[in-house]
Every structure is written in C-alpha cells, then in structure tokens.
Amino acid sequence: MLKHLKTLSGHQNPVYALANSDKEGIFFSAGNDKGVVEWSAKKMAFVMVKLPVQSSVYTLHNYNNRLYIGERSGMLTVYDFLEQKIVAQTQAHTKPIFDIISIKSKDELLTTGEDGTVAVWSLKDLEELYRFQISTSMVRTMAVSPDESEIAFGSKDHAIYVYNLADYSFKQSLQIHSGPVTSLAYHPNGKYLISGGRDAKLNVFNLPEYQLRETITAHMFGVYSIIFHPSLPYFATCSQDKSIKLWDAEDFKLYKILSLEKSGMGHSHSINKIMWSNDGKYLISTGDDRQVMVWEMEG
Template identity: 35%
Template sequence: MSNIQVNKLHTLTGHNDCIYALVEGPDPRFFYTASGDGMVVEWDLDNPKDGRLMAKVAHSVYALEVDKERNLLFIGHNFEGIHVIDLEKSKEIWSIKITEQSIFDLKAIGNELYVGTGDGIIIIIDIEQRSVKKHLKISKKSVRVFAIDPTKRQLAAGMSDHSIKIFNLADHSPIHNLEAHNNSVFALNYAPNKPVLISGGRDAHLNFWETKNYSLQESIVAHMFAINYLSFREDGNYFVTCSMDKSIKVWDSNNLKLLKVIDKARHAGHGTSINKVLWSTYNHQIISVSDDRNISIWHINL
C-alpha cells in the first residue's frame, strides 16, 4: 500500500441515533445528514462544528437527495413518504405520503424523483406536479440503492434479491438484470470518467461492470464485512468504500489497487459500522457517517 497521509480534521456530533443518510448540497460547501432519530442536519465545511437542524420527523431517515436545479432537499421518511425542503428558505414546502415501507434510496434527475422502497417498488414522483407518476414493482425484496448514468440516461437499482436491475430513464423500461452478488447490494455508482459501474454489498465483494453490455470485468474481496456505500472523487480517478467492518478504504479506479485503509486503530476512525461516505466536490475532503452517531471529516493527500 502506498504511503498516503490521512488527517482526521473533525468529529461532528449532535445526532442521537445511528446516522444513515449523507448527501452533498446544491452548494457543495454544505452537506446534509439524517439518522434514526429523525433529525436532518445541515453542515458547513467552512465552519463544520455547528450543525443546523433542517427537519425533525417521526421515524428514521435512511435516504436524502438534493435537486440542484431547484435547490431542494428530499427527505425519505420511513413508513410515511417524502418531505421536501426549500434550501433557500430553509423550510418544508411540500410532502407526499407514498408508502408504509422503509425508503432506502432517492435519486432526482430532470423532473423525476426515484424512490426505492422496502417492498421492491420504485415509485417515480413528478417533482413539478408534486404527485406520483408511476409504480414499478421490480422485486419481492427491497430496493436498496440507486445509481444514475446521466450520459446514457440509465438507472441502476441494487437489490436485496442480490441483483442489479438497469432501466431506461426515458420510458422506465428494463434493459438488464444482472446476477450481481451473493447477497444484498448496498453500494452502487457509475464512474464519472469511464464506462464502468461499480457495485458492492453484503458479500464484501466489489464488482466492476463495463456499461456497454454490462458484462462483469472483475470481482474482488474488498472488505471483511458488508460494503455499505462507495463514492468517487470528482475526477473519477479514485473512489472510497465504507463497510460494516468499521473501515474506509481508498482505491485507485484505474488499476483497482487499494491505496489506504482508514480505521479506528490507526486513524481514530469510527467504532462501529460506517454507513455512508462522500468525497466532497467542494474541497476533496472525505466525509463519513456511522452507527456510532458521529460524522468524521478526513483530508487525504493523494
């Protein structure tokens, strides 16, 4: 492993339960977290110590998404539906009750918000009309994670039935059904600089798919336990994974080489499962959130 220096810049506290959701704001100086306590908090990377409460809902929040064009924050409120915050006014402007299931992921593109639920349904919401446009029943098991390829206009859904399902965004028709992993798929992302989709899941493997025909190019054992999430650096040359094994790993996207392990013993990392990780486009710092109720901000000199 290369001699990369890691500095832990901040540990942010304030949530009273496991933190499950993390998303970068339309202004990437800000990011948002949400947790099992129903709190949604805004953080400022220029002044990270003081979080600002944006919303408090009755149940856990597993999923957040931003609409950069409209400056909106979408909150996936488990067993209820979607709350929408106008970030300029810092207030809720609408909500819609759509499910009595858990909401595991949200993705917005154009006029549509895609909602992945615990009963295997993708609910498509028309953002302008503030109404449900379509239900896609795609599995008997949970939709866990989404990734969008804006160039090819495709949506990938990682599933608890171990598959990855690819859809055409234009008409929502199915394109591929990939037999992806030996267990649930939790992590999914398209590379920003090459035609590659990376997936990870409960089987601790990372799988690399070319996106012309979605054939599997490589599969590696990447962690000791479940891979919960992955995030690319903006240029696509590096990505980070986080795991139930309490570690963050930094990878070279071009040769799939492991560059650094960030953990509790060596870097005062998280003490429990790390649920989400984000490579900031604002300052290229890495943000991680955990079951330990803490948010960590890291600087890595690559």
C-alpha cells in the same frame, strides 16, 4: 491521500444519511434522531437542526436548492432552501424509503425502498407519474449512468436490475453477488458499473454490455457506499466492518485504509454512509457510532 481532520459529535442515535448543500461548505446528516442536522465544513461545527421529521431517515438527496428526505415510515418530505420551509410531503411508499435520485434530463425524481417498488415523481409539483415493481425484495440502492440513459437497482434478492431510463423498460439482470446488493455507482465517464454487497465484494461490470470485468474482495462485511471523487481518478468505499477504503478508479489498486485498527483513527461501529464534498476537498463519513467524521484529501 486522506487524513482525519475533525470528528463532529451531536447525534444521539445511529446516522444513515448524508447530503451536500448547494451552498458552499454546508452539508446535512440524518438518522434515528428524528431531525435533519446542518453542519458547516468551513467552521467544522454544528449549525442547527434544520427540520424535524416523524421517523428515522434512511436517505437524503439534494437537488436544485431542495432537500428530499426519505423516511422509515415511507414518507417523502421536500424542504426548499430558498423558501426555508417544507414545501411538499407525501406518503411515497408503504414501507421505508432507502434511496432517492433525480433525473435531470427528465425533470423526475425516483424513490425506492423496502417494498421493492420504484416511484417516479415530477420534480415540478411532486405528482406521481409512474410506479413499477423491481423486485419482491427490498431495493436498497440506485445508480444512474452519466448520460442518463440507464439506471441500475440493487436488491436484497442478490440481483442488480438494469432499466432503460427513457421509458423505464427492463433491460437485464446481473446475478453475481451471493448476498443483498447494498451499493452501486457508475464510473463518471461511463466506463463501468461497480456494485457492493453484503458478501463484502465489489463487482465491476464493463459498459455498455455489463460484462463482469473484475470481482474484488473489498471488505470483511457488507459494502454500504461507493462514491467516485468529483475530479480525481479515485473512488471510496465504506463498510459494516468499520473501515473506509480509497481505490484507484482505473486499476482498482487499494491506496488507503481508514480505520481504528489500521490508522488509529476511525469509526467504532458500522459506517453507513460516505460522500465527497462538492469540491472534492473532504470525504465525510458517518454510521452507527453517531459520529460524523471529516477527512481531508491531501496532494
């Protein structure tokens, strides 16, 4: 299903963020190095340090030929690939930014982080349109429903908060996890929302009512990322327990465990982020061991 293809070295500190490029075969990583690194999946090699940043980067988001960079300082930086330069910078939050997401139908960008607020920005000129408080605790993660009608926020206070995207009105909270919520993903067809937490569990909520369908003890420690394959009925999770797992998106059967312990190849420390390449051919992972690993999807 998935096999190790290449380990890319170069980062000197832990890595927290990954993003694909609109350009085929190019992706980016960032963390405590104070620089965003460009890699080539075609050549499986380092390309360049794309741009410097002032503090650690916790999240990267690519949308419409622009890379949005969220820093520990609360700074939001926008790099334009066509102009090959930084085109906007703003002190978006008073504390670290942990997640960035774009709302295509509204031409808006959302940022959230340690201060528990969500800021809504215009994608046209990065003007702040709206700001609201989700929680008094850190908001670590966001996910948008496929039809862009709802958005879910995962908080350090153990809760998931669901809002209507049309007017950012509160809909409901889901109090299932026994620890901070660290990852969220909607099924590509809108069947369910899946959440991961520091309690090492995955919770599956059937839509549209968000009824709890299943709880899975998925890892030994916190689940830091959940990503659905772009075309196949699988999703992958990664964890502080140094493992990546591949699951069936229909019946939640566990297909594969990628770890040093299980397969002799994997990360030696916490895995902080995973993503699929745009074509679904590769799974890319990174974490506290400073390595970027590329896994190939087989048959």
